[in-house]
């Protein structure tokens with residue numbers, strides 16, 4: 001997207017520009033192919049800028065474009081058709097990420113952008129004197145020169161490219177599964193691979209009581225080491241060791257008065273099954289048997305023993321705030337984003353230019369910006385990439401930024 005924006009601006013302004021994408025991999029866009037389970041959730045119809053990390057910076061960048069539908073307009077111009085799924089998620093109509101890569105590559109090729117694959121940049125050396133080019137030190141020992149550089153190396157690799165004088169925040173994986181604390185491992189191991197639809201919140205010790213940090217709802221999957229699923233991925237952006245995940249297994253209309261619901265359920269079941277209704281019977285038809293076993297085990301209840309009225313509030317608590325203590329990220333390889341990277345503080349959001357290094361532009365996940373699942377991270381990559389590419393050519397033209 002950066003190369004296309006640069007090419008478009010060069011063509012519009014008549015500035016001759018020789019644009020090359022240096023890619024360490026053997027093809028460009030491989031990371032796009034892996035997105036959205038191979039379908040590429042490339043944007044969202046209802047981006048809420050407040051959900052980004054470093055939201056003020058992101059908001060200024062979006063404002064700089066002056067067109068809230070910039071990403072969609074760009075893809076429309078590239079010839080992509082798409083459709084909207086739940087929560088505003090946008091996917092290519094063809095339902096394949098490769099189609100997104102195809103339209104980008106075709107547009108770049110038409111603009112004369114060169115793809116230099118298997119060319120890894122080891123370091124970017126800014127010019128020592130005005131009017132001199134940047135030097136890209138390639139890992140094969142070759143030096144490449146450039147009047148302007150857009151660094152769009154993603155999060156995973158951002159720490160391996162040396163750029164003198166740019167503040168860099170340490171990297172940590174986010175948007176992934178969470179590992180639970182040792183005491184909860186036997187419990188989740190029993191539930192491995194089970195999916196539940198639930199609401200889940202992340203709570204933190206706030207002194208007197210736990211305070212909710214973030215809430216999500218959706219499908220949660222238990223894993224041997226913890227929990228996964230998009231709702232957990234989103235919570236992982238805020239989670240710290242010692243935080244508590246509180247899972248609500250009941251639907252909203254019941255959860256608000258869960259102990260009242262359980263008391264009424266007890267009365268109703270005892271009409272059918274007799275005076276004694278066991279805990280197992282109380283949860284039959286509500287939860288999968290293995291989940292109900294886990295809930296009862298956590299509460300110290302025997303599945304076969306009789307449910308008594310006085311058990312209602314404790315059982316209600318377990319069904320609406322089933323607690324799992326967070327240890328940390330479950331599997332960093334599954335994480336979709338690396339938090340950290342080049343600090344936005346050092347970058348002008350209107351141009352993406354590094355303040356201390358004229359001619360160097362940064363974009364995408366290389367910057368310390370991340371958002372929730374749902375197309376936010378690619379939306380940021382396209383937007384910041386386009387601003388960076390366009391600004392790079394505007395700088396070269398000497399006419400100043402538009």
Ligand SMILES: Cc1cc2nc3c(=O)[nH]c(=O)nc-3n(C[C@H](O)[C@H](O)[C@H](O)COP(=O)(O)OP(=O)(O)OC[C@H]3O[C@@H](n4cnc5c(N)ncnc54)[C@H](O)[C@@H]3O)c2cc1C
Nearest residue numbers: 024031035036041120121153154157336364365375377378
């Ligand atoms: C499994 C998975 C699924 C995801 N699904 C979605 C989704 O559906 N929607 C969404 O919005 N986001 C999704 N994301 C996040 C999204 O893919 C990234 O945030 C986005 O791709 C970042 O774009 P980028 O251009 O900044 O970096 P990248 O896409 O990581 O691209 C960086 C490129 O630079 C190359 N490179 C790196 N270092 C060098 C170097 N030194 N020299 C030369 N080349 C280099 C890399 O090989 C890579 O091709 C997903 C991520 C993962 C891992």
